[in-house]
Amino acid sequence: MASQSPSESPSQSTSGSASESPSVSTSEHASQSVFQRILDPANRADPYRLYHELREVPVRREADGTYVVSTYREIVELLHDPRVSSDRRNLARPYGADALADAMPALAFIGLDPPEHDRLRRLAMRHFGPPHTPYRVESLLPEMSAMVTGLVDGLAGRHRADIVDDVAYPLPVTVICRLLGVPREDEPRFHAWADAIVETLGPGEEDRAERERARLETTLHLRDYLQELVAAHRRDPGDDLLSGLATYEGPDGAMAPADVVATAGLLLIAGHETTVNLIANGMLTLLRHPELLKRLRGEPDLVVRFVEELLRYEPPVQFLPQRVALADIELAGTTITAGSPVVLALASGSRDPAHIPDPDVFDPDRPYTEHLGFGGGVHYCFGAPLARLEAQLALRELAGRLRAPRLVADPPPYRPSATLRGPRHLLVDYDGVDPASP
Amino acid sequence: MSGEGPVRVLIDLTRCQGYGQCAFLAPDVFTMHGDEAVLYDPDPDDAQRERVLRAAAACPVQALHVDRMAMRHRTASGPATRDGAAFRRDGRIVIVGASLAGARAAAVLRREGFTGSLTVIGDEPHPPYDRPPLSKRVLSGGVPAEHTLLPRLREEIGAEWLLGTAATGLDLAARRVRLADGREVGFDRVLIATGTRARPWPDPAEAALRGVHVLRTMEDAAGLREALAAGPRRVLVIGGGFTGSEVASVCRDLDLPVTLVERGPSPLSGALGGVLGEVAAGLQRAHGVDLRCGVTVTSLEGDADGRLRRAHLSDGGTVDAEVAVVALGAVRNVEWLRGSGLAAGVWGVACDAGCRAVDANGLVTDDVFVAGDIARFPHPVFQYQFMSLEHWGNAVDQAEIAAHNMVSDQTRRWPHLSLPVFWSTQFGVNIKSVGVPTFADEIVVTQGSVAERRFVAVYGHRGRITAAVTFDQGMWLEFYRRLIERAAPFPPDFPHVDRREDPRPVPAGAPERIVAAAGATVVVTGHDPSERRASLAPGR
The missing domain is CATH 3.30.390.30 (FAD/NAD-linked reductase, C-terminal dimerisation domain)
Incomplete structure (x- = not known):
């Protein structure tokens, strides 16, 4: 439809709905690629129908030189392709914001390649999970469970709640603060920075320089804050992750102070800007599928597969916006040229009908749910186990205790970011709150 | 989902990429060993069920199977001819060999819609079990040998399982398999999946010394585990292939002194070549293995009580050891096929890429199929060289191909083209x-x-x-x-x-x-x- 010029045959046009002004919207469509339309905030509530169109060309070159990859198999291939870098300093000119790159504080491992990525990630993993700290996440379970119960208790005595502000946001923030050793009361300070950084993630190259500038400014504030905090943990270490990062030295050496700060910043932002969307998307999906809401009340273990299907169907991370091809890469009939930016459309890949039958049906009973919700390869989401457990606990509690919950607005208002996509508010009306099960 | 009886777990380690999500979510069942290797208890306590289900759901490559082992690839569209449909409905299939390949083939046959009579014959008394853990967590004492049974195969498949009875002959003309107890089982199509056994120490008297072990079966693993748990002063490993190297690794994990004797220039060099063989040698030495390469064991010496006490080496040296593990590779179980007319020998049983057995004339048979360690098939990617692959992943893949082809008409058959993949966890x-x-x-x-x-x-x-x-x-x-x-x-x-x-x-x-x-x-x-x-x- 996008390629059809408005003058050609207006009588055949099916794209304009009654409420749109045909002349404006069609000409906009004609100049906008499907990918640009996906990024358009107007389409935030439902990008999925546009992904159908996006996948018609699995590897698509945008006008700004970005290659967008949208089919499951091709995305998985690139996630495991050593010719694909996560370090944007590898971009060929004119994409690179070289001057800014020098001014940026140390990159966290999400923007680095092996071996540096692997070394820093191992050093961070040492204090978070297996093989060295396998029980850390499990040991947080009772505390997380109590937090969830407390948050849902807080919904009692009224009949309307904003699931985002009342549950989906406070839970992951409290958990990540506890885990990292960041004072919970500092939340208003770093929340503003985190939100600002999320809005600079892209994808897209045209306004890249501007976004990088905005990002740099915010990153420096965050860095100053974390530097001070890390210094305090170094002086007086606790059982938290920041203390571990700041004080540990082992076979991989120690983390340089600048890397500790960068890693802390990454975990703080990623740890609370993504799970909020998973929980909010989950509640939205439940309310749109009343039969599942009902089932979940009687069958609480269903939440495990429910969250897995959610990661496939409504993932909080829609794109990996900043990969770079190091070589010419032949993929699905297209050559991605060396030095080009590459966007992996994870959310589209997880709904690829060539990968999974009936991809637009939400079905937690699928025998296998292989999805791209947490990416894949060496950059697979560091905090995935935490995100899964938080979402499972929160959704089980909400489904089990809210009496007759219903959406106030469908679709709800969305946050602007196309990459970390989720509702800004999720207003729900309900008849009451059942007491917590003992 | 909880409280449904015992949990059975199987990780397809060919698919596993070491994301470690299972070790986060069920740390008592799954353990990361180093950066990437996952070790696990295939038969965990019932109390772990909820955690195991969480772990299985979270596996990024969905390689973790609980209670059943399903397949991902598409089912066939069904036979084109009337004969094909009739066979699929009420034919008779016999599978000889009840280990991974045989069990896998049985499951696939049912999934492909074969409703006729299905008989699985196995010489071991156990239901099918998984061997890779035997040289790893079972030896280290992490899990008992009997925990390695494959997930609920018997209940699921609906076959007659003749276990603890070896097949002793194959009569192609009469279409019958002869069993050691004198019984005969008729078939329309037969799958040969009798695999291999451990190559024994060549001198029977020395092999009979107490303390001399091989490692192939559940009993072997339980016996060797017991011997290692007793804390021998030194363990001798004869052969530096994957099994020998994994045994040496477990010995070091248990802090047991170990000497490994390898005829070649370095361990693993037979499978990986000399360059990586040197890397493996460095790995072993760094973990305290007394590694002797370019040397063979010439004889084993016992004491008056028939207990192993020493080994003599080809370089004139000796190694005092109370336990020796003979890890000299495998021998294919082809003896029962003698006189069958098939091209079976020490090399295995020759077949085409569609798993159909080749007879001694080089003719391809119609109703005899081969899969697993024993099959020797031409691989187009490797210049059509005939190869037999003693890998877990090959047993699974080839069994699926064989089973599919057994119930498919000629035009719908699949070639076995998957590339060999294997893994090993050591040090x-x-x-x-x-x-x-x-x-x-x-x-x-x-x-x-x-x-x-x-x-x-x-x-x-x-x-x-x-x-x-x-x-x-x-x-x-x-x-x-x-x-x-x-x-x-x-x-x-x-x-x-x-x-x-x-x-x-x-x-x-x-x-x-x-x-x-x-x-x-x-x-x-x-x-x-x-x-x-x-x-x-x-x-x-």
């Missing part, structure tokens, strides 16, 4: 391989660092990539598999991340017994078994 390192590393003349380390023992090594044969081996870098393996399938040029000539070693290839040091025939370069396309096809590439 905290996860080693994975794709392709055939011995089918190579040169090797180059593309990614990572040999000194760190985290790297990808790529093998080339006459200018094309034929194999890749990773040490704790398994997430990259699929990329190299595709290069092999595309007959990509060697050495790889593209820029990529983590290039730290010299980009110039060196001789791979593959053992000489593999002499490649000149000629064919084959390209494989397709992902699902139903789509996979080989085609000859024009000469390069």
